[in-house]
Structures are given as C-alpha cells and as structure tokens.
Amino acid sequence: GQNIDQPTEMTATEGxxxxxxxxxxxSGFNGLFWYQQHAGEAPTFLxxxxxxxxxxxxxxxxxxxxxxxxxxxxxxxxxxxDSASYLCAPLGGGKLIFGQGTELSVKP
Amino acid sequence: xxxxHQWPATLxxxxxxxxxxxxxxxxxxxxxxxWYRQAAGRGLQLLFYSVGIGQISSxxxxxxxxxxxxxxxxxxxxxxxxxxxxxxxxxxWSVGGDEQYFGPGTxxxxx
Numbered sequence: 495g496q497n498i499d500q501p502t503e504m505t506a507t508e509g510x511x512x513x514x515x516x517x518x519x520x521s522g523f524n525g526l527f528w529y530q531q532h533a534g535e536a537p538t539f540l541x542x543x544x545x546x547x548x549x550x551x552x553x554x555x556x557x558x559x560x561x562x563x564x565x566x567x568x569x570x571x572x573x574x575x576d577s578a579s580y581l582c583a584p585l586g587g588g589k590l591i592f593g594q595g596t597e598l599s600v601k602p
Numbered sequence: 603x604x605x606x607h608q609w610p611a612t613l614x615x616x617x618x619x620x621x622x623x624x625x626x627x628x629x630x631x632x633x634x635x636x637w638y639r640q641a642a643g644r645g646l647q648l649l650f651y652s653v654g655i656g657q658i659s660s661x662x663x664x665x666x667x668x669x670x671x672x673x674x675x676x677x678x679x680x681x682x683x684x685x686x687x688x689x690x691x692x693x694x695w696s697v698g699g700d701e702q703y704f705g706p707g708t709x710x711x712x713x
Contacts, residue, residue: 527701527702534709535706535707536692536704536705536706536707537646537692537704538704539701539702539703542700542701581645581646589648589651589661590648590702591648592638592645592646592647592648593645594644594645595645
C-alpha cells in the first residue's frame, strides 16, 4: 500500500535552519517531490529527487534515501515568507502520492 | 511558457445542484492532466487523471466525473453535489513523469 508520514506542525525562528522529515512506503517508486503550499493557494514545486543523495537549490535542499524510504527537506536562513505547508510526494506507479503536509511557522 | 487556468476561483452551490469546473493548459502539447481535491486541513487526494483525449482514470469512487474533450482541456463534473464535496479543487499538468504544475484552484462550498 501507500503510506507517507511527516510531522503535522513545526515551528522555527527567522534566520535558523529547519529540517522536515518524510518517510514513505510506495509501490513502483520512481522519485520524490517536495511542494510548498501557502494558505489558500495552490502547491508550488520545490524539488525532485530520483537518486540517493542531496539536491541543493539555493536556500532549499532535499535528501533521499531509497533503501530507507526516507527523505528530508532542509530550509536554511529561514524567512517569514517560508511559513507554509510543505508536502512530501513520492511518485509511485506514475502518480504522485501526497502526504498531509507539515505546517511550518516561522517566528521573528 | 506554460500556463494553467482554472475557473471559477470560488463557488457556492446548494446540495443536489450540478457542478462543472474547467481547467485549460497553454503552451504544451499532450500533457498528463490531473484533478485533486483538498479538504480543509487534509492532504491532496487524486480524483482523476488523463494521459490523452477521452482517456480518464478514476482513483476514488464518488459522485464526480471527469472528461477531456480536447488535448488541453479537463473538466470535472457532478450531477448532484453532496455536502462532502466541499473542498479546494486543483487541476495539474505534467509531461511524462516530471513534476506536476498546479492551477490556482477552485474553492467549492456546498451548502
């Protein structure tokens, strides 16, 4: 079956670093996406990992370990605008399977 | 560049009324198209996806249906809305197995 687990909520301070973890069980796995969703808006694409390791893109990095069914999203130099929901979405059987997301609150 | 349109942005409908939501994509050919629903405080649930004109796969049994009359047009419909159909409806597109890009969404409230 399909199962995705990520923390429901996280709080961090402006300027700090935060790591959002995601574990998954997906049949026909073919990569993992991270999306950002601000309240009331559509999700926007952040990153895609298909191979093990770290992908860095500016302040955001994403890591994947396929053998462990584990990924994380790392956000550096947090800004207030980073307050949003972060969605872990493994690609399985040609379809994205979305977790419920992690609501990140950035405090001054 | 590619763009995706959805309308209407918001909709309030009574229980038992019909529904038609439209999604169109510009700037790409033969995209994969998707309909998702996001209930309040919940994750995205895939409702339908389409790999070509007239080809629709349903993920969850429900009183909704989807159609793809043209390559870049995807329509979500219902003959009779239920209260449980309330939510944020998102259309998305992709090419092959690449990332999906979402439209602005339609917020539906069934009263």
